[in-house]
Amino acid sequence: MTTAYRHWEILERSQTGPFMDEDDFLPKHFTPTLKKLIKKYDIKYDPENPCPTDDAMADRIWQAAWELFRDVGYYNTDSHRLIQVTDEEIREALYMAHDQYWVGAGKDAVLWKHRQIEDMDPPFCIMSPDITCDEQYHQSICMAYLKEPLLDGICGPILEKTFGHLIESSGPSEISGCIQHITNQKLAARLLGRPGTFMVAVGTAEHDSGQIAVSDQEWGVQKSDARLVGSLTEFKTADTLLNRSLHYAQYGCFTGNLTGAIYGGWCGGSEGTAVTTVAYSLIGLVIHGAVFNQHFPFHLNYGSNTTRELLWSIAMAGQALARNSRLLHTSNGFANAGPMTEMLFRETAVHAMVSTVTGWHLWEMASTRNKYKNRATPLEARIGMEVGHAVARQGLSRAEVNDISKKLLAKYEDQAADAPIGCEYHECYDVAKAVPTQEHYDMYRRVKDEIADMGIEFPF
Amino acid sequence: MSLEELSKFVEDGETEDAQALAEKLLKDGVNPLEMIAEMTRTMARVGDLFSKLEIFLPEIMLAGEALSGVVEVMAPYLEEVGGQEVKGKIVIGVVKGDLHEIGKNIVKLILETNGFEVKDLGYNVDPLTFIKEAEAMGADFIGASSLMTTTMPRQKEIIEILNAKGIRDQYKVVIGGAPTSQMWADQIGADLYCKDAKSAPELLTNLTQR
Numbered sequence A: 001m002t003t004a005y006r007h008w009e010i011l012e013r014s015q016t017g018p019f020m021d022e023d024d025f026l027p028k029h030f031t032p033t034l035k036k037l038i039k040k041y042d043i044k045y046d047p048e049n050p051c052p053t054d055d056a057m058a059d060r061i062w063q064a065a066w067e068l069f070r071d072v073g074y075y076n077t078d079s080h081r082l083i084q085v086t087d088e089e090i091r092e093a094l095y096m097a098h099d100q101y102w103v104g105a106g107k108d109a110v111l112w113k114h115r116q117i118e119d120m121d122p123p124f125c126i127m128s129p130d131i132t133c134d135e136q137y138h139q140s141i142c143m144a145y146l147k148e149p150l151l152d153g154i155c156g157p158i159l160e161k162t163f164g165h166l167i168e169s170s171g172p173s174e175i176s177g178c179i180q181h182i183t184n185q186k187l188a189a190r191l192l193g194r195p196g197t198f199m200v201a202v203g204t205a206e207h208d209s210g211q212i213a214v215s216d217q218e219w220g221v222q223k224s225d226a227r228l229v230g231s232l233t234e235f236k237t238a239d240t241l242l243n244r245s246l247h248y249a250q251y252g253c254f255t256g257n258l259t260g261a262i263y264g265g266w267c268g269g270s271e272g273t274a275v276t277t278v279a280y281s282l283i284g285l286v287i288h289g290a291v292f293n294q295h296f297p298f299h300l301n302y303g304s305n306t307t308r309e310l311l312w313s314i315a316m317a318g319q320a321l322a323r324n325s326r327l328l329h330t331s332n333g334f335a336n337a338g339p340m341t342e343m344l345f346r347e348t349a350v351h352a353m354v355s356t357v358t359g360w361h362l363w364e365m366a367s368t369r370n371k372y373k374n375r376a377t378p379l380e381a382r383i384g385m386e387v388g389h390a391v392a393r394q395g396l397s398r399a400e401v402n403d404i405s406k407k408l409l410a411k412y413e414d415q416a417a418d419a420p421i422g423c424e425y426h427e428c429y430d431v432a433k434a435v436p437t438q439e440h441y442d443m444y445r446r447v448k449d450e451i452a453d454m455g456i457e458f459p460f
Numbered sequence B: 001m002s003l004e005e006l007s008k009f010v011e012d013g014e015t016e017d018a019q020a021l022a023e024k025l026l027k028d029g030v031n032p033l034e035m036i037a038e039m040t041r042t043m044a045r046v047g048d049l050f051s052k053l054e055i056f057l058p059e060i061m062l063a064g065e066a067l068s069g070v071v072e073v074m075a076p077y078l079e080e081v082g083g084q085e086v087k088g089k090i091v092i093g094v095v096k097g098d099l100h101e102i103g104k105n106i107v108k109l110i111l112e113t114n115g116f117e118v119k120d121l122g123y124n125v126d127p128l129t130f131i132k133e134a135e136a137m138g139a140d141f142i143g144a145s146s147l148m149t150t151t152m153p154r155q156k157e158i159i160e161i162l163n164a165k166g167i168r169d170q171y172k173v174v175i176g177g178a179p180t181s182q183m184w185a186d187q188i189g190a191d192l193y194c195k196d197a198k199s200a201p202e203l204l205t206n207l208t209q210r
């Protein structure tokens, strides 16, 4: 059960809630409240431990996040009003949320279940390049991801062009690009023999209209699939976004809330980033009726989350959510380095192990700071998912993961600011066959062996 | 009480204390030009700390506000010695269809703390609005941010409308945002591309001195 039954009351509040000038919302309302709560709950970042073991702090972060949402509200930039909720409504939504859902269809359906800290059930694995690609590679990239054995769900690359025409925001080319996107992705799944694979689609849609255009049980995004609705950084929304959550609920597909709290921005440091991330899960649940929350906290300067200040936030937010709720949430990796670099494989492995052991599901991997066309491949996502499965199956503890991640961090952390951008998809994949080149595969294998030597027992 | 203490108040974002101290120092005969020089050094330091993320966005924003407070107090004194130098006036916004605003907000802050007068148009801004606002402000620069390939054509449209109105030479058009590049700037005839906020003040200043 999602909280869709409250949708209309919540939406009404975006017209009737207290007025606030948008210029005041973040500096005068959000940040001061967050700062107060960090102090009140004595939340402290510890650079020595990227994957801390701290149940008590996790619970305090949960409490702070709850109060942050309740006291700040969620700002609608169109009506300039605050959508406010009560403790009772948050409690109700948490009570009503299921801790598991069947997603995808037919033989390809997968049961997606809430995870605990140090859970021995492997994470649910959504693979996504998170970037744009050239039209001629779109189908191949979808195929290449769908060839990944550990994939439970796919989110395909974003199109920049449709039939040679640049996709322009909110124009007919956006609608066409969205339909082309889902068609390619579904066709790839069918051809590969996993037609019912769970999809989060379509990233090419920038507007509500683009999403609505692909809702079709036969050829489009099906009810067994999911769609995302973003939150504007931080704690802000707009009518075009609320339109989406309403449409998803009425259409009947799954809703995910897409949020990236920014380290160095309005959240401040690691503490604020952790608290805000947890609060976003509550926002997703209560405001958007989201069945899962997709979080990508990232570093303001690097655009990544594989350095320790972000790993700490991810680890603590995961523990807070795992211990205090039954919700589903994915940890979305953002790496500094690009494809076919050892650094990228290491970054993804660290992101995946820290996330897995702290109760997250995985969403890997936005490579190359999520910035460059064609610069992401399934192979880095593969190493992340394999690490996730290994960490869970092996029953590694947070302390053990903390030690291993520190060893790996030592190999790349000082290169975060000027990481290599690596290769584009077609330079390290055989485009026709949608498989990695030998050189690329060998590099992956080398890093996997290196990680195995550090104590990760890969299942295969 | 000294200029160093004033610096400290500004750095800590203590607007009221900074204003009170500035008033006192000026009354006591401190040269306003010396004070503005000290403030410029302070903001450079604050900007530097922010670029290394040793302080965060809310802190630099508060420091910026404290600085504005001090500048307000200084205004009458500065006028006496020949006025305060504004490095340039700029309208800045994120183009139509695009809701990514964080980069633009940072550019705005960095420009403000470096002596530019900035009018923030927000995000999802129509190309024509950029121009009308620039006219209303008497701006030197139009700054347009685009974070998506799908909205980059709106940057080009700003330039096309300026051309159509025959006022292209009245404004320097500055573009930025992750998918944009020098190549794109050249292609659409923008005057400047900035890859980040840090480099913006100097590059903009160079442009006016050409």
Ligand code: B12
Binding pocket: A130, A131, A132, A158, A159, A160, A202, A203, A204, A205, A206, A207, A228, A230, A231, A232, A233, A234, A258, A259, A260, A300, A303, A369, A370, A371, A372, B092, B097, B098, B099, B100, B101, B102, B103, B104, B106, B107, B143, B144, B145, B146, B147, B148, B149, B150, B174, B175, B176, B177, B178, B179, B193, B194, B195, B196, B197, B198, B200
């Ligand atoms: C955070 C983020 C979001 C947040 C935005 C929050 C907000 N309110 O700002 C949310 C989740 C809402 C979001 C939504 C979407 N996003 Co988004 N998002 C990003 C992400 C990861 C980071 C952007 C960011 O804030 N960076 C941090 C700031 C500090 O950096 P910056 O913006 O580059 O700015 C710096 C410089 O570029 C420069 N600068 C910027 N502007 C200007 C202007 C001037 C005048 C000057 C001088 C300098 C300058 O200075 C800044 C400071 O140094 C980028 C990926 C990326 N790496 O850029 C994708 C990205 C921009 N998003 C993308 C997409 C696809 C979307 C969605 C369509 C997703 C979806 N399907 O719903 C929606 C679009 C909604 C819309 N209509 O706008 C794509 C765009 C693809 C494309 N076609 O080009 C990107 C590139 C990711 C990717 N690689 O695919 N997103």
